[in-house]
Amino acid sequence: MKNKYTSKDWQLLSAYLDGQIASPQKEKLEARLHLEPGLQEAFLSLKQTKMLLKHARQIKSPRNFTLTRVQAEKLKPVRSFRWLPALSLSSALATVMMVFAILMELVVSPAALPRTAAVPPSEMLAMEAAPQADSLNANTPEEQPMIIQWGMPGQGGGGSDLMATGLGGGDPTAKSGGDVVGMGGAEVVPNPLTLLPEPTPQPQAESPNLSAEEGDGTGLILGLRSAEDAQSYNQAVMDEIDNNLSDQSNRQASSAPYLRWIQFSLAIIALVTGGLALSMWRKLHR
Amino acid sequence: MMDEIALALSAQQGDLDAFNRLVLEFQDLAFNIAFRMLGDSDEAADASQSAFISAYNHLSSYRGGSFKSWVLRIVTNTCYDELRKKKRRPTTPLEPILEDADDGIESPQWLKDDQPSPEGMLESSELEEAINDCLQRMKRDFRMMVIMVDIQGMDYQEVADSTGVPLGTIKSRLARARSKLRDCLQYFRELLPHNFRLDGEGNQ
Numbered sequence: 001m002k003n004k005y006t007s008k009d010w011q012l013l014s015a016y017l018d019g020q021i022a023s024p025q026k027e028k029l030e031a032r033l034h035l036e037p038g039l040q041e042a043f044l045s046l047k048q049t050k051m052l053l054k055h056a057r058q059i060k061s062p063r064n065f066t067l068t069r070v071q072a073e074k075l076k077p078v079r080s081f082r083w084l085p086a087l088s089l090s091s092a093l094a095t096v097m098m099v100f101a102i103l104m105e106l107v108v109s110p111a112a113l114p115r116t117a118a119v120p121p122s123e124m125l126a127m128e129a130a131p132q133a134d135s136l137n138a139n140t141p142e143e144q145p146m147i148i149q150w151g152m153p154g155q156g157g158g159g160s161d162l163m164a165t166g167l168g169g170g171d172p173t174a175k176s177g178g179d180v181v182g183m184g185g186a187e188v189v190p191n192p193l194t195l196l197p198e199p200t201p202q203p204q205a206e207s208p209n210l211s212a213e214e215g216d217g218t219g220l221i222l223g224l225r226s227a228e229d230a231q232s233y234n235q236a237v238m239d240e241i242d243n244n245l246s247d248q249s250n251r252q253a254s255s256a257p258y259l260r261w262i263q264f265s266l267a268i269i270a271l272v273t274g275g276l277a278l279s280m281w282r283k284l285h286r
Numbered sequence: 287m288m289d290e291i292a293l294a295l296s297a298q299q300g301d302l303d304a305f306n307r308l309v310l311e312f313q314d315l316a317f318n319i320a321f322r323m324l325g326d327s328d329e330a331a332d333a334s335q336s337a338f339i340s341a342y343n344h345l346s347s348y349r350g351g352s353f354k355s356w357v358l359r360i361v362t363n364t365c366y367d368e369l370r371k372k373k374r375r376p377t378t379p380l381e382p383i384l385e386d387a388d389d390g391i392e393s394p395q396w397l398k399d400d401q402p403s404p405e406g407m408l409e410s411s412e413l414e415e416a417i418n419d420c421l422q423r424m425k426r427d428f429r430m431m432v433i434m435v436d437i438q439g440m441d442y443q444e445v446a447d448s449t450g451v452p453l454g455t456i457k458s459r460l461a462r463a464r465s466k467l468r469d470c471l472q473y474f475r476e477l478l479p480h481n482f483r484l485d486g487e488g489n490q
Binding site: 007010011013014015018020045046048049050052053054055056057058059060061062063064065066067069072075 | 302305306309310313314316317318321322327331334335338339342413414417432435436437441457458460461462464465467468471474
């Protein structure tokens with residue numbers, strides 16, 4: 001008989017037995033009980049079961065569970081910490097938001113910067129300082145005249161084998177570019193052809209640009225700078241570097257100035273609320 | 287009729303006598319629920335004592351309303367904790383098991399020829415043992431519903447307040463539990479007085 005009816009039927013019968021069934025369902029079930037003897041039988045079996053359970057003995061407790069004064073004094077009532085869930089939640093939220101803010105800064109900042117900011121200043125300077133590079137590149141490497149800026153005692157020289165603009169040594173390995181401005185100490189690669197001193201050094205017409213007089217494109221060109229030109233050139237290069245660095249830092253700072261404050265504030269909130277929640281939790285579970 | 291809310295609020299303010307009056311009011315109910323849940327008198331007494339100590343410790347979390355429901359929830363949770371402990375650390379009794387004490391559901395003592403009379407059956411210890419045995423075979427959530435509704439006579443809302451279980455879940459659990467008990471207590475159902483029998487045959 002048990003399998004004849006669904007669990008829904010049994011649930012209805014059980015609720016009907018306790019008077020916990022709503023009116024439309026109750027009437028429908030009562031109609032079914034009149035029509036279906038099997039269902040009525042199932043209902044009565046539940047009724048019998050309930051009656052048996054109702055006759056289960058009520059046992060008196062073997063002792064009193066009241067507390068004595070001594071017991072009560074030993075038992076310290078636990079203080080209620082109503083704010084514990086809120087503090088725990090706010091600490092967790094603040095931590096998550098802080099991590100998100102840090103990620104935002106990491107993701108957004110490089111994209112916000114213009115492409116030129118990523119170019120190293122030394123490369124920009126090299127490009128600016130070599131207006132003749134196009135013309136040099138137009139020629140075949142064999143036809144390019146070598147330009148050497150001469151007369152820079154104590155500043156190294158060297159660099160690439162095509163053009164040496166020296167504040168120091170250029171990258172001796174950068175042979176393909178041919179126009180690297182070096183900033184560090186350089187290894188001067190002596191070239192017997194380029195180191196021949198000219199009796200009448202050609203003064204640089206334009207300074208600080210590294211424009212040398214173009215020859216016929218086949219010969220050797222030696223340039224000798226005056227001390228003032230070199231000084232002004234160096235100053236221009238240093239100014240340019242400073243400007244580029246300051247521009248870059250300004251852009252980074254201005255890309256998301258509020259993010260720093262948000263991160264800082266969230267960190268403070270997370271620490272304070274987390275600390276309070278932890279201390280409350282410890283007191284609660286003492 | 288005792289004003290349980292007023293007493294609970296007094297107890298909250300540190301009135302131990304008020305708390306003890308509440309204990310005296312509900313200790314039998316708490317012990318009976320614990321006994322039916324755990325199936326052992328000593329364990330039930332320990333669980334009841336633990337529950338009332340826990341209630342005293344956490345009086346500050348009582349927010350008004352029915353103290354009975356509040357304290358029964360603590361009793362319920364204490365029983366569940368005890369059942370979990372028992373499951374983790376199963377114990378064996380120290381005293382030897384007597385052969386004739388083996389009255390499991392497969393070969394119960396009440397299946398012997400010397401059957402109790404129907405009149406005395408409801409008072410019999412066999413019925414008591416059978417009920418306990420059937421209850422212990424059930425899942426604890428179903429067991430709790432039957433104990434509260436059918437044995438202790440609580441209504442659905444009281445059970446919901448005491449256990450935190452929704453009303454719909456209570457209905458379905460109770461129906462399944464009753465269905466299992468109906469099969470388990472079939473023998474006793476057949477011995478019930480005639481007005482509780484189905485018909486002349488009384489069998490399914």
